[in-house]
Amino acid sequence: MTFDNPLTDKAYQVGSETFDELLAVESVEVSYGPIRALYGISLTVGSGETIALIGPNGAGKTSLLNTVIGMRRPSQGRVRWKGRDITGLPPQQRIRLGMALVPEHRRILGTLTVEENLLVGAITLPRRLRQTRADELMERFDILGRKRSQRAGLLSGGEAQQLAIARALMASPDLLLMDEPTLGLAPLVAAQVFELIDELRRSGMTLIVVEQNARRALESADSACILRTGQIVEQGPAEQIAARDDIFGSFLGDTPVNRHIGSPDGRRQTGQAPTKSSHD
Amino acid sequence: MTEIVQQLVDGLGRGGEYALIALGVGLIFGVMRMVNFAHGELITVSAYASYGLALTGATWWILVPGIVVTAILTSVLVEFVAFRWVRSATDFAMLLTSFGVHFVVQAAFVMFVSASSRHFARPDWITSTVTIGGIRFEAIDLGIIAATALSLAFTVWVLQHTVYGMAIRAAAEDFDTARLLGVRSDQVIRMAFALAGLLAGIAAVFFLMRTGRAAPSAGLIPMLKGVLAALIGGLGRLQGAVIGGLLLGLVEILLVSRLPDSVDGMVNGIVFVLVAVLFIFRPTGILAAGSSHRP
Numbered sequence: 001m002t003f004d005n006p007l008t009d010k011a012y013q014v015g016s017e018t019f020d021e022l023l024a025v026e027s028v029e030v031s032y033g034p035i036r037a038l039y040g041i042s043l044t045v046g047s048g049e050t051i052a053l054i055g056p057n058g059a060g061k062t063s064l065l066n067t068v069i070g071m072r073r074p075s076q077g078r079v080r081w082k083g084r085d086i087t088g089l090p091p092q093q094r095i096r097l098g099m100a101l102v103p104e105h106r107r108i109l110g111t112l113t114v115e116e117n118l119l120v121g122a123i124t125l126p127r128r129l130r131q132t133r134a135d136e137l138m139e140r141f142d143i144l145g146r147k148r149s150q151r152a153g154l155l156s157g158g159e160a161q162q163l164a165i166a167r168a169l170m171a172s173p174d175l176l177l178m179d180e181p182t183l184g185l186a187p188l189v190a191a192q193v194f195e196l197i198d199e200l201r202r203s204g205m206t207l208i209v210v211e212q213n214a215r216r217a218l219e220s221a222d223s224a225c226i227l228r229t230g231q232i233v234e235q236g237p238a239e240q241i242a243a244r245d246d247i248f249g250s251f252l253g254d255t256p257v258n259r260h261i262g263s264p265d266g267r268r269q270t271g272q273a274p275t276k277s278s279h280d
Numbered sequence: 281m282t283e284i285v286q287q288l289v290d291g292l293g294r295g296g297e298y299a300l301i302a303l304g305v306g307l308i309f310g311v312m313r314m315v316n317f318a319h320g321e322l323i324t325v326s327a328y329a330s331y332g333l334a335l336t337g338a339t340w341w342i343l344v345p346g347i348v349v350t351a352i353l354t355s356v357l358v359e360f361v362a363f364r365w366v367r368s369a370t371d372f373a374m375l376l377t378s379f380g381v382h383f384v385v386q387a388a389f390v391m392f393v394s395a396s397s398r399h400f401a402r403p404d405w406i407t408s409t410v411t412i413g414g415i416r417f418e419a420i421d422l423g424i425i426a427a428t429a430l431s432l433a434f435t436v437w438v439l440q441h442t443v444y445g446m447a448i449r450a451a452a453e454d455f456d457t458a459r460l461l462g463v464r465s466d467q468v469i470r471m472a473f474a475l476a477g478l479l480a481g482i483a484a485v486f487f488l489m490r491t492g493r494a495a496p497s498a499g500l501i502p503m504l505k506g507v508l509a510a511l512i513g514g515l516g517r518l519q520g521a522v523i524g525g526l527l528l529g530l531v532e533i534l535l536v537s538r539l540p541d542s543v544d545g546m547v548n549g550i551v552f553v554l555v556a557v558l559f560i561f562r563p564t565g566i567l568a569a570g571s572s573h574r575p
């Protein structure tokens with residue numbers, strides 16, 4: 001099967017203006033009460049591009065994805081989708097515009113069956129297409145097909161991750177956001193998830209992937225953004241970033257600096273200015 | 281033996297009514313995390329609607345659909361006017377809002393109709409009995425049991441086999457995830473209120489057939505029993521609401537029939553003590569409630 005997303009170079013017309021990028025995040029600031037999570041982040045994503053978003057825990061990666069999908073409203077800045085300002089739109093409307101998120105910790109609906117999870121993921125599709133699309137994806141992810149009537153809460157970690165991805169693909173999104181898709185998975189299963197990411201990428205889908213496994217994520221990406229304490233500190237083609245040992249040493253390696261920034265859920269941030277964030 | 285079967289049917293009839301109300305309370309709790317203390321108002325408003333219709337000479341053939349439609353519309357209207365504004369508020373704010381709706385509706389009927397109750401004719405067959413296998417049953421009990429079974433089957437069908445029913449269950453489990461999949465909060469909440477209204481309307485039909493009375497506080501006792509049944513079963517667990525309702529009905533009938541007449545008035549008190557004892561052993565009800573996120 002295909003994932004229905006031809007690589008396009010089209011520009012988006014909004015009023016008299018023309019926009020080249022699929023998604024543009026412009027000077028976005030996000031706070032959780034008094035705690036600042038993102039400091040003026042700007043990022044553009046072209047159609048068909050795969051971006052790896054990497055950085056230590058608490059760098060603001062999840063906050064950025066949540067801002068793109070609409071779960072977080074930025075206090076400043078805006079988000080454009082195909083040129084249109086969507087900053088104020090709730091997630092359920094952004095889904096209808098062609099975005100989808102594979103959330104952190106998968107967030108499978110455990111009391112629903114595997115098939116029901118997929119069908120809810122197709123709620124934005126016309127009624128007659130829902131079952132067809134679910135059948136297509138259960139064929140592609142055969143383990144889901146075999147367990148279609150089983151309660152999704154009983155799936156193993158790897159199966160649940162496949163379900164989370166398949167569910168996000170139900171509405172054939174233009175942009176797929178993936179938050180830590182290999183978190184907690186056995187290495188072999190994680191490798192399968194990366195293969196799937198490669199497959200989606202080859203099909204022309206636009207992807208933003210947040211990953212702890214930075215080296216492997218870079219292999220599957222066109223470009224990369226490195227976040228640290230709520231700011232983008234490096235940005236560029238994935239191969240170039242991968243070749244930069246200094247980045248791996250200072251931001252992503254096992255140096256103590258990267259370990260305890262913010263809380264482990266990656267959401268909280270200290271209120272300090274990012275340049276002074278030597279927490280250890 | 282005959283007596284036990286009669287009591288069982290009697291208990292299921294009463295419990296069926298509670299189950300219908302409890303299921304509505306559970307559906308609304310599922311999508312809003314709010315115990316709706318205004319749920320009984322659907323019965324109150326329906327009671328006055330039947331009184332109004334009966335004044336025009338309408339028969340029960342008109343009253344029955346009239347009651348059900350009134351309950352559905354009232355449920356959706358109350359959500360639109362009152363509850364939608366407090367969706368993201370604290371549990372306490374939502375609880376207060378539901379009490380507020382309860383008192384406003386009650387006060388409105390006292391002010392604009394009367395504080396005293398209004399009566400309308402009950403259906404002729406209400407006291408009739410049916411004999412099956414040598415055992416006599418009250419026709420209305422059999423009617424309630426049949427209607428409850430049908431309503432439950434319909435509710436299960438909606439929740440299991442329509443994508444919007446699945447969305448209600450998804451929202452009840454994890455509202456944020458449901459929204460991330462494109463589920464519209466407005467839509468699922470409105471659907472849950474409509475479904476809860478339908479179930480309350482069916483319960484109201486039998487309640488009003490029995491009482492033939494519209495009063496400002498008509499819905500209070502059914503609401504309390506419904507909430508109690510939902511708590512017994514485990515708030516947010518829909519099967520639990522049904523089990524809780526039936527159990528409550530059976531226990532009440534058992535107590536009424538076994539206790540001496542002199543302590544009849546204490547039935548409610550004894551029921552509450554039994555429920556309190558149940559909560560000591562199962563604090564979250566018979567079926568434990570699931571966790572969830574609010575819209």
